[in-house]
Amino acid sequence: METKPIDGKAFAAGLRARIAEEVSALRASAGLTPGLAVVLVGEDPASQVYVRNKAAQTAEAGMASFEHKLAADTPEADVLALVAKLNADPAVNGILVQLPLPAQIDATKVIAAIDPAKDVDGFHVVNAGRLAVGLDALVPCTPLGCIMLLKHHLGSLAGLKAVVVGRSNIVGKPAAQLLLKEDCTVTIAHSRTRDLPGECRTADILVAAVGRPEMVRGDWIKPGATVIDVGINRVPKDDGKTRLVGDVAYAEAQGIAGLITPVPGGVGPMTIACLLQNTLTAAKRQHGIA
Numbered sequence: 001m002e003t004k005p006i007d008g009k010a011f012a013a014g015l016r017a018r019i020a021e022e023v024s025a026l027r028a029s030a031g032l033t034p035g036l037a038v039v040l041v042g043e044d045p046a047s048q049v050y051v052r053n054k055a056a057q058t059a060e061a062g063m064a065s066f067e068h069k070l071a072a073d074t075p076e077a078d079v080l081a082l083v084a085k086l087n088a089d090p091a092v093n094g095i096l097v098q099l100p101l102p103a104q105i106d107a108t109k110v111i112a113a114i115d116p117a118k119d120v121d122g123f124h125v126v127n128a129g130r131l132a133v134g135l136d137a138l139v140p141c142t143p144l145g146c147i148m149l150l151k152h153h154l155g156s157l158a159g160l161k162a163v164v165v166g167r168s169n170i171v172g173k174p175a176a177q178l179l180l181k182e183d184c185t186v187t188i189a190h191s192r193t194r195d196l197p198g199e200c201r202t203a204d205i206l207v208a209a210v211g212r213p214e215m216v217r218g219d220w221i222k223p224g225a226t227v228i229d230v231g232i233n234r235v236p237k238d239d240g241k242t243r244l245v246g247d248v249a250y251a252e253a254q255g256i257a258g259l260i261t262p263v264p265g266g267v268g269p270m271t272i273a274c275l276l277q278n279t280l281t282a283a284k285r286q287h288g289i290a
């Protein structure tokens with residue numbers, strides 16, 4: 001069987017172009033420029049790259065970008081005070097606090113402090129709860145991007161068997177919620193799952209969000225399945241440099257999977273495009289526009 005890559009990079013570029021058009025129409029009709037504030041605490045090099053990419057793509061989409069870089073030893077109270085200021089700022093429609101945070105800062109507290117209407121990550125319990133009970137919510141960007149790619153390539157997902165490996169609040173759990181909303185039959189697997197390979201082999205849609213380089217092997221994949229690889233793992237190369245690999249052994253999946261997202265160029269670019277989408281959605285809702 002021929003395995004086709006899912007080009008998340010191209011799909012994300014198209015999505016960003018559609019968002020940019022909508023942003024320019026919104027400015028013309030309502031005088032509104034959506035604004036995204038990103039808060040980065042500390043110097044984590046990977047986080048800095050994401051923050052830079054986000055700022056550039058936010059500006060390209062015609063939105064306002066506000067960057068707040070704080071020292072690694074910033075006290076929790078200062079981060080909470082900044083979040084309160086951003087909550088009150090009418091130019092800021094979306095707030096993202098980059099995770100993980102340094103040890104002295106309780107991420108749960110910081111997320112709880114964000115106005116749910118501006119929570120473009122969809123991490124606040126109000127948004128997680130709204131998603132769980134089927135109300136309009138701001139949905140976490142990475143799972144939202146995964147679902148967009150799946151629907152684009154498969155059409156209806158109804159009745160398909162989905163296995164999500166990973167149960168984090170930011171990827172695994174919301175991904176499972178969204179697949180359920182699309183009428184998949186959903187299994188959530190994790191580190192205590194018995195016979196993980198066997199569970200994975202039942203999946204028409206296999207979502208890997210584990211953070212372990214190439215853990216999912218070729219023979220865990222049902223022939224013809226669609227594989228969504230969320231993992232972003234930096235591993236050493238022979239020349240001393242590093243390269244990115246996913247949670248799925250991509251080379252082994254060739255000839256077995258029907259469709260697969262590469263790393264890089266799969267889910268990652270969709271995450272940022274969906275962040276812009278959520279910022280636009282948040283801005284419109286805050287102004288009572290559709």
Ligand SMILES: NC(=O)C1=CN([C@@H]2O[C@H](COP(=O)(O)OP(=O)(O)OC[C@H]3O[C@@H](n4cnc5c(N)ncnc54)[C@H](OP(=O)(O)O)[C@@H]3O)[C@@H](O)[C@H]2O)C=CC1
Binds near residue numbers: 172
């Ligand atoms: N592409 C993108 O835009 C994004 C990519 N990522 C990447 O996705 C991956 C997952 O991220 P995140 O959800 O935050 O990670 P977490 O570390 O929060 O969660 C990992 C999950 O994987 C499970 N797990 C760990 N080891 C195993 C194992 N051996 N077998 C089965 N399950 C296991 C854990 O189970 P348990 O709960 O039992 O401990 C946990 O539920 C990472 O590589 C991250 O970099 C993350 C966000 C965005």
Ligand SMILES: Nc1nc(=O)c2c([nH]1)NC[C@@H]1CN(c3ccc(C(=O)N[C@@H](CCC(=O)O)C(=O)O)cc3)C=[N+]21
Binds near residue numbers: 096232267
């Ligand atoms: N509050 C918060 N929200 C997040 O959404 C969040 C976060 N914290 N912390 C870190 C993770 C990780 N994350 C990624 C975003 C984009 C790419 C991305 O664009 N990847 C590209 C390029 C990768 C590269 O070359 O470095 C790709 O996969 O092709 C990856 C990972 C968002 N996260």
